[in-house]
Amino acid sequence: AQTVTQSQPEMSVQEAETVTLSCTYDTSESDYYLFWYKQPPSRQMILVIRQEAYKQQNATENRFSVNFQKAAKSFSLKISDSQLGDAAMYFCAYYDSNYQLIWGAGTKLIIKP
Amino acid sequence: DAMVIQNPRYQVTQFGKPVTLSCSQTLNHNVMYWYQQKSSQAPKLLFHYYDKDFNNEADTPDNFQSRRPNTSFCFLDIRSPGLGDAAMYLCATSEGGRSYGYTFGSGTRLTVV
Numbered sequence: 001a002q003t004v005t006q007s008q009p010e011m012s013v014q015e016a017e018t019v020t021l022s023c024t025y026d027t028s029e030s031d032y033y034l035f036w037y038k039q040p041p042s043r044q045m046i047l048v049i050r051q052e053a054y055k056q057q058n059a060t061e062n063r064f065s066v067n068f069q070k071a072a073k074s075f076s077l078k079i080s081d082s083q084l085g086d087a088a089m090y091f092c093a094y095y096d097s098n099y100q101l102i103w104g105a106g107t108k109l110i111i112k113p
Numbered sequence: 114d115a116m117v118i119q120n121p122r123y124q125v126t127q128f129g130k131p132v133t134l135s136c137s138q139t140l141n142h143n144v145m146y147w148y149q150q151k152s153s154q155a156p157k158l159l160f161h162y163y164d165k166d167f168n169n170e171a172d173t174p175d176n177f178q179s180r181r182p183n184t185s186f187c188f189l190d191i192r193s194p195g196l197g198d199a200a201m202y203l204c205a206t207s208e209g210g211r212s213y214g215y216t217f218g219s220g221t222r223l224t225v226v
Contacts (some may be wrong), residue, residue: 044216045156045203073201091155098161099144099209103155 002027004094004106013082014112020067021077021107023092030054034075036066039106040088048090051075054097079109087111116140119204119218126194126225128151134221136204142190142216143209147179150201151221162187178202191223199225 004025013019017083036048051059051068059066063080081088092104117138119208126132136145144163148156160179161168165210167179193196200223205215 034212037214042222044219045205047214047216050214089153094215095214099163099207100158100161106153106155108153 002029002094002096002102004092004102004104006092009109010108010110012110012112015081015082015083015084017102018078018080019082019109021090021092021109022078023075023077023104025075025092025094025102026075027073027094027096029097032097034066034068035066035093035095035101036064036077036089037093038086038088039091040085043070043088045091049077082111084111084113116182116217117204117206117218119202121221122219124221124223126191126223127195128159128195128225132191132194132204133222134154134191134204134223136187136189136218137185138204138206138216139176140206140208142186142206143184144207145181146203146205146207147187147189148203148205149198150203154209156192159189165209194225199223 032053034051037045038048039045049059049061049064065078067076089106091106094102115116120135146161147159159173162181176192192216201220203220207215208217
């Protein structure tokens, strides 16, 4: 069975700085999808970025990018130029072959003004 | 805009009094999910529907039921809410393919008094 591990329960970063959130996963599948979701306090869970495992190129969405290391089963999220609105819980998730998301425990990101 | 809508946003119910949470979608997605999320934890899958096919997670309590009368609507029924059922309930949809992940509603926060 697939598992997803986020080893950082909480991270903090100064506004305008760069922060990296870690995620590792375990799977025997060769083709899969990985996601980072953001959940601000009392607000909707939204998709930040997705990565297809068969694509070697790392996904990028504006200030958000990933470092996808397939052999190491690592999928970290880099947030550049951190803004106050980036404060949220960030969940790493693996999309399995049964169309279900396997979730990491989440990382709480604090932005210091 | 196409979206997933959950009503109500906040629900207070009495201990043991049946309650129903609703979810509707305008995305025409095949798959709908109900998650329970307790504070700062990852969402826990309760059920999902692939079209009309109902799938119950093995550890979902019998106290929780679900209905999907048509593609657009899905309901979560809690027959006899206990204090431990107080949580955020998230509805999500997906196209059934693996590439785009889920679209989430804003959630219903359930309080049991």
